[in-house]
Amino acid sequence: MIEVRDLVVRFGDAPPAVAGVSFAVETGETFGLVGESGCGKSTVLRALAGLNTDYGGEVRLDGTVLPPHRPRGFFKRVQMVFQDPYGSLHPRQTIQAQLLEPLRNQGMTPPADAVGAALDSVGLPRTAAFRYPHQLSGGQRQRVAIARALMLQPEVLLLDEPTSALDVSVQAEILNLLMDLRAQRGLTYILVSHDLAVVAHMCHRIAVMQGGRIVDGFDAATLRAGTPTHPYTQELLAASEAYGEAPAG
Amino acid sequence: MTATFSAPQGGLRAWLKTDAPRTVFQSAMQQLYRGWRRFATHPLGLAGLAVILLLVIAAVAAPWLTAYDPIAQDMVNRLQPPSAAHWFGTDEFGRDVFARVVYGARTTIYIILLVTIIVAPIGLLIGACAGYLGGWVDEVLMRVTDIFLSFPGLVLALGFAAALGPGITNAIIAIALTAWPPMARLARAEALSLRKADFIAAVRLQGASKTRIITRHILPMCLPSLVVRLTLNMAGIILTAAGLGFLGLGAQPPLPEWGAMVSTGREFMIDCPWVITAPGIAIAVVSLAFNLAGDALRDVLDPRSGE
Amino acid sequence: MSNPLIEVRNLGIAFGRGAAAVPVVRGVSFALGREKLGIVGESGAGKSTVGRALMRLLPPAARVTADRMAFRDTDLLAASERQMMELRGRRMGLILQDPKYSLNPVVPVGEQIAEAWRLHHKGPAREARERTLAILEAVKIRDPARVARLYPHEISGGMGQRVMIAMMLIAGPDVVIADEPTSALDVTVRLEVLHLLDELIESRGLGLILISHDLNLVRRFCDRVVIMYAGRVMEILPAADLERAEHPYTRGLLASLPSIHRAQDRLPVLRRDPAWLAGAGGTP
Numbered sequence: 001m002i003e004v005r006d007l008v009v010r011f012g013d014a015p016p017a018v019a020g021v022s023f024a025v026e027t028g029e030t031f032g033l034v035g036e037s038g039c040g041k042s043t044v045l046r047a048l049a050g051l052n053t054d055y056g057g058e059v060r061l062d063g064t065v066l067p068p069h070r071p072r073g074f075f076k077r078v079q080m081v082f083q084d085p086y087g088s089l090h091p092r093q094t095i096q097a098q099l100l101e102p103l104r105n106q107g108m109t110p111p112a113d114a115v116g117a118a119l120d121s122v123g124l125p126r127t128a129a130f131r132y133p134h135q136l137s138g139g140q141r142q143r144v145a146i147a148r149a150l151m152l153q154p155e156v157l158l159l160d161e162p163t164s165a166l167d168v169s170v171q172a173e174i175l176n177l178l179m180d181l182r183a184q185r186g187l188t189y190i191l192v193s194h195d196l197a198v199v200a201h202m203c204h205r206i207a208v209m210q211g212g213r214i215v216d217g218f219d220a221a222t223l224r225a226g227t228p229t230h231p232y233t234q235e236l237l238a239a240s241e242a243y244g245e246a247p248a249g
Numbered sequence: 250m251t252a253t254f255s256a257p258q259g260g261l262r263a264w265l266k267t268d269a270p271r272t273v274f275q276s277a278m279q280q281l282y283r284g285w286r287r288f289a290t291h292p293l294g295l296a297g298l299a300v301i302l303l304l305v306i307a308a309v310a311a312p313w314l315t316a317y318d319p320i321a322q323d324m325v326n327r328l329q330p331p332s333a334a335h336w337f338g339t340d341e342f343g344r345d346v347f348a349r350v351v352y353g354a355r356t357t358i359y360i361i362l363l364v365t366i367i368v369a370p371i372g373l374l375i376g377a378c379a380g381y382l383g384g385w386v387d388e389v390l391m392r393v394t395d396i397f398l399s400f401p402g403l404v405l406a407l408g409f410a411a412a413l414g415p416g417i418t419n420a421i422i423a424i425a426l427t428a429w430p431p432m433a434r435l436a437r438a439e440a441l442s443l444r445k446a447d448f449i450a451a452v453r454l455q456g457a458s459k460t461r462i463i464t465r466h467i468l469p470m471c472l473p474s475l476v477v478r479l480t481l482n483m484a485g486i487i488l489t490a491a492g493l494g495f496l497g498l499g500a501q502p503p504l505p506e507w508g509a510m511v512s513t514g515r516e517f518m519i520d521c522p523w524v525i526t527a528p529g530i531a532i533a534v535v536s537l538a539f540n541l542a543g544d545a546l547r548d549v550l551d552p553r554s555g556e
Numbered sequence: 557m558s559n560p561l562i563e564v565r566n567l568g569i570a571f572g573r574g575a576a577a578v579p580v581v582r583g584v585s586f587a588l589g590r591e592k593l594g595i596v597g598e599s600g601a602g603k604s605t606v607g608r609a610l611m612r613l614l615p616p617a618a619r620v621t622a623d624r625m626a627f628r629d630t631d632l633l634a635a636s637e638r639q640m641m642e643l644r645g646r647r648m649g650l651i652l653q654d655p656k657y658s659l660n661p662v663v664p665v666g667e668q669i670a671e672a673w674r675l676h677h678k679g680p681a682r683e684a685r686e687r688t689l690a691i692l693e694a695v696k697i698r699d700p701a702r703v704a705r706l707y708p709h710e711i712s713g714g715m716g717q718r719v720m721i722a723m724m725l726i727a728g729p730d731v732v733i734a735d736e737p738t739s740a741l742d743v744t745v746r747l748e749v750l751h752l753l754d755e756l757i758e759s760r761g762l763g764l765i766l767i768s769h770d771l772n773l774v775r776r777f778c779d780r781v782v783i784m785y786a787g788r789v790m791e792i793l794p795a796a797d798l799e800r801a802e803h804p805y806t807r808g809l810l811a812s813l814p815s816i817h818r819a820q821d822r823l824p825v826l827r828r829d830p831a832w833l834a835g836a837g838g839t840p
Binding site: 036037138167168169171172173175176179194195196197198200201202220223224225226235236237238239240242 | 598599742743744746747750769771776808809812813814815816817818819820822823824825826
């Protein structure tokens with residue numbers, strides 16, 4: 001469904017933030033990009049989304065190469081959920097206005113009860129429609145962000161650390177919601193995270209990034225067994241375990 | 250907080266405070282109400298607002314507040330000190346000073362409105378476009394802004410007066426044309442930081458056009474700081490207009506304008522101080538009121554507070 | 557516990573006055589010895605507020621009440637500001653989350669560390685400098701002389717936290733309160749900083765209060781854990797016993813964590829029981 005070949009992203013004269021990344025994601029799969037801060041994983045996602053049009057290499061959707069300035073129709077197929085629930089909603093617009101905005105920008109007339117149905121699908125009460133973002137909790141805002149991303153009925157969701165800014169208990173709810181939506185709508189996810197546990201839970205296949213490159217790739221079963229062989233992955237696993245979750249077995 | 254039980258009051262209060270607004274209108278009214286409660290915690294701001302309200306009332310209700318004609322001359326009664334008949338005395342043409350101060354409020358309101366109408370839209374649009382679009386658009390717009398910034402208001406007013414003839418409207422246009430650059434810079438600064446925000450990225454990912462993004466998403470965020478800045482600058486604008494009036498470049502006689510009144514009253518300052526005292530105090534009080542109200546407004550509208 | 561370093565009994569903190577006062581912390585009791593005590597809770601649980609209250613660093617709008625809040629023999633509630641100033645840094649240290657914000661951006665780090673020394677010890681500048689270099693070595697910074705001249709924006713996050721630790725330890729406190737000291741750091745850097753903290757605490761026999769939202773971290777790093785929710789203590793138990801926690805909130809929190817090694821279909825969602833807000837739990 002999505003294929004990335006030799007993606008290179010540079011900011012100014014600094015060494016490239018993304019230095020040649022290639023991977024492919026099947027339809028219906030959840031693909032994880034894992035790494036520490038500065039490894040380039042979010043940059044990859046933003047280039048995929050078309051937010052950054054200045055990149056080298058190819059991004060393909062269903063086999064066709066995408067132009068850097070994405071055509072309007074692209075956004076009906078691929079959408080994104082951002083990390084910070086406090087920054088991804090417009091502070092001065094009602095939830096309803098923000099949910100209707102994608103339809104308006106694509107020139108589509110909203111079907112009856114579009115907002116109500118959207119709120120239902122993410123487990124929010126319909127009364128949230130007339131509230132402003134600052135009247136909602138972090139978890140509720142993230143649900144709105146997910147609902148907004150789904151308004152155009154995309155096939156692919158790019159998830160940029162969707163739960164890093166949330167409390168543990170709220171994270172569980174949001175992850176469950178994402179899994180439910182995935183099953184209901186047959187969505188393809190590309191999930192970026194620094195948290196190995198989240199990635200192990202949600203993803204089918206995982207790639208590890210370091211210094212702008214993919215250094216290791218494996219499937220979820222391998223990660224759970226603790227058997228990835230690349231030294232950096234080992235380091236990440238060890239760090240998660242030492243002052244974190246108990247080791248496997 | 251429980252609603253009182255007197256029906257209409259309780260109903261309105263509850264409607265404004267409920268946790269679950271049911272219409273867009275109700276939600277918007279709730280925001281306004283909250284903003285007002287916030288504003289009302291600043292006693293000085295409230296005082297400033299009261300004075301501004303007084304100004305508006307004076308302007309609107311002038312004919313009812315004074316029986317005298319601000320323009321009609323009455324040389325017999327010239328330079329009378331304050332008395333029961335003439336609360337602020339009379340000026341060198343026998344005109345009632347109180348009446349001229351009250352009618353002068355109209356001129357002040359005219360100044361404020363005209364300046365706002367010119368400065369706000371120009372500053373907002375130029376600044377927001379420059380900040381969001383960046384690149385050569387930013388360069389060109391900012392250089393234009395710099396050109397206007399380099400003109401001192403008074404000098405431009407003199408130039409306008411020379412070219413178009415003196416008069417209050419021309420003077421105001423001159424002031425406004427030099428007052429918009431700081432607004433544009435402010436709007437640009439806001440737009441620059443908003444450009445990187447996730448909620449703007451989200452809208453870009455919906456295929457929104459640049460126009461839509463600027464007008465619907467960026468401008469509303471620039472508005473609050475612009476309103477605050479304009480309110481705070483209004484004092485300076487009023488003073489500049491008064492100064493122009495003082496120089497004879499602004500309001501022309503016999504129009505009652507506070508600055509012009511101070512100017513013409515100078516001659517009689519020693520013997521008849523009341524001629525310049527009232528308009529002088531009016532200028533000072535109104536300027537101060539705008540400053541105080543602007544300060545309180547800043548606390549309410551500051552987007553950095555998270556609201 | 558005999559001779560606790562810190563003793564807190566029935567701590568309550570409210571913001572605001574009279575009827576409008578908002579209670580933020582209620583009925584919190586615990587004691588700290590020469591050990592690593594973790595205070596865990598989600599955002600809004602009040603854990604940072606408790607940490608700051610111990611140092612009397614809350615804003616004036618905060619009203620702190622307690623049956624007892626003491627550092628050794630000093631009653632922290634009744635102490636004057638002057639007495640608190642002598643305690644802070646010298647006897648009790650506070651490490652904050654993000655060195656980007658907690659270090660002065662316009663002063664080189666070496667000077668900031670030296671200042672922490674000079675605030676509590678009289679002596680020549682040379683001695684402060686020597687001690688600065690010594691403590692920088694103790695926090696495993698290579699080339700301390702060069703690093704001391706750097707500004708905060710020139711050092712990495714991990715190094716910044718080491719500088720913060722150095723700054724807090726140079727005056728030789730007995731107790732360190734660390735408020736989310738590694739939340740802003742990458743996972744591999746986190747490991748190093750925590751190892752360092754562990755070593756320093758052990759070798760100097762200090763007491764540590766580690767405030768964090770990361771339950772996994774606290775359970776592996778600390779000796780005992782205080783679980784907080786909505787301003788109250790739900791449970792206090794040894795970290796090793798967390799698997800056998802009794803309070804439903806603790807169990808729910810543990811269960812809702814995704815696991816690297818355990819495959820799960822859905823994560824159990826924590827259902828908040830209003831009954832938890834009724835009483836305070838746990839024995840110090």
